[in-house]
Amino acid sequence: MARVAIQDDLLTSPLDPLDKIRLAGCKCKACGEVFLGKRFGCESCGSDDLEPAVLSDRGTLYSYTVVYSPLKGNYKGPKDPFQPLGIGMVELPEGCRILTPLTTNDPASLKIGMPMRLVIEPFYQDADGNDVLAFKFGPVSA
C-alpha cells in the first residue's frame, strides 16, 4: 500500500516505518524561530535565511478544546455520525506551539502541562488508493 503525506513538506521522508516519521519544518538561522512546514521567509524577523528542520516528537499540552459541532467542508474524520474531536496546542522544545488534533476527545482526560507524544498514522485513502498520513498528538501516559 503506497503512502502519501496529507500535505507536502509537513512530514519527513521516507514514509516508512510509521514510528520513524516526524513533523518536518524549517528554522530561521537569523532568529531561531521554527515553523511547521515550508515558509517563504521568516514570519518573525523577515530573514530569508531558512534551513530545513525536523520537529521533536514530544512536547507538553499548552491548551485544548473539543469540537462537538459537526465540522464543515471536506473533513476526513468520522462524520456520519460526527465524532467529537479533541484539538490542542502542543509546545515543542523548539519553542513552537503546534495546533494539532488529539487522540482523545474527553476534556476530563486532558490537563495543561501534560506530556504529549506525536502519533503518525493513515488517516484516509485517497482517490488513487494511497494511504494518506496525518498527524495527531496524544498523552504519553495513555
Add this chain to the structure above:
Amino acid sequence: MNDVAIIGAGIHKFGRFDNKSYIEIGAEAIRMAVQDAGIAWRDVQAGYAAVAGRELPLNAGPKVAQALGRTGIGISGVDAACASGGVALNHGINAIKSGSCDICLVFGVEKIPRGLMDPTPRYERWQIEMGMSTNPSFWSLSAVRHMHDYGTTETHLAKVAYKNHKYSVHNPYAMYRKSFTLEEIMNSPMVCWPTRLLEICSPNEGAAAVILCSAKRARELTQKPIWVAATVHTMAMYSADLRAPATQMSARVKNENPTTVAGRKAYEMAGIGPEDIDCAELQDTDAFMELTHYEELGFCPFGEAGRMIDSGETELGGRIPVNLSGGLISKGEPIGASHLGQVVFQTWQLRGQAGPVQVPNARVALAQVTGSMGHTAATILKN
C-alpha cells in the same frame, strides 16, 4: 481631529432573509442613511463597500449602491475580514481629508449561510481534512488557557452572554432578541469545549451604512454631527493572536495583540485614554472574546476580566457599559456590516437616540472588531 463627521446612519436588521437579495438588504441600509442625513442620493460623491465573505458575487458593493441610482460615482469593495468596515471608513475619511470629496458613503453588506462558516476559502486543505478548521476552536483554546492562567471560569463566560442577551431585547435590529437565565446559558449545548451555543454568535445577513461629511459641510447639513475622532486598522504581528487560520504560535516571541495595538493608536489619535470611553461595542464572537477585549483595550489589567464581569462594571450604569446593542452574540455577524453596525449604534448613543439602553451624557464611544489573521479595527466617535 474634527475633520470628518457622520451625518447619516442606516441599518438593515441582522438575521436570516431567505426571500431578500443582498441588493435589497444593502440598498435599504443605504437609503435609510441617506434619508437620515437629509441629502439626496445624487449628493453622494464616492462610496466604499465592506464585503468580506466569498458568498456574494463580484462587484457586490457597486451593485448594491447602483440600485439607488447609477450616478457614475466610484464605488469599490473592501476585503479585510472582520475589519473590512473599519478599512472602508478609513478610505472614506482619507477621501474627504484629501479634499477629493465632501460627502462619502461607507457601507457593509453580507449574506452568509446558516451554521459554522464554510472553511474552504478560509483554511488550508490539510487543516480542513484534519478537522482544524473551525473558528470557535481557536476562541476555546484561548479560553481554556486563560482559565488555567487566571482562574477565569465557565460562569464568567455565561455572565457575558447573559448580559448581552438581556440588552438585545431592546434592539429591533438584532437577530435574537431574547433574554436567557444564567442556568439556560450554562445548560445550552456545547459547541467547542467550554463554549456553549448561547455564548456564541451566528454568521448571518445584514447591512449597515454611514454618510461621512467634511467638517466644512457637516455643520450646514446637521445639528448633531458625530465626529470620527479615530479609526485604525491593524493586523496581528507574528504570534500575537491565536485565531483562524493559524497553524502554530510561538513560545519564544511575545508581540502585543492587535486589539491592544489598534486601541492604543485610536486612543492617541482621539487624544483620550480608556477611562474616557462612555460606552463600547466589542467583538463578542463568543462570550470569552469579550472578556479578553476588556483587558486588551485597557479597561482592566490582564487576567482581571473575570472580576470585571462579576462586578457589573460593563453593565448599563457601570463604569464602562459594553455591548448595549446585545453584541454579536445577539445581533449575529454579517462580517462586512458588523463594524459599521457598531458605528451606527454608537452614533445613536452619541445623539441621545439609544432609547432604553441610552448611556446618560454619552460623549465618547468606542467600536472594535477583530477576526481572521488578526484583522482588527478600532473606531472612536465623539459628539
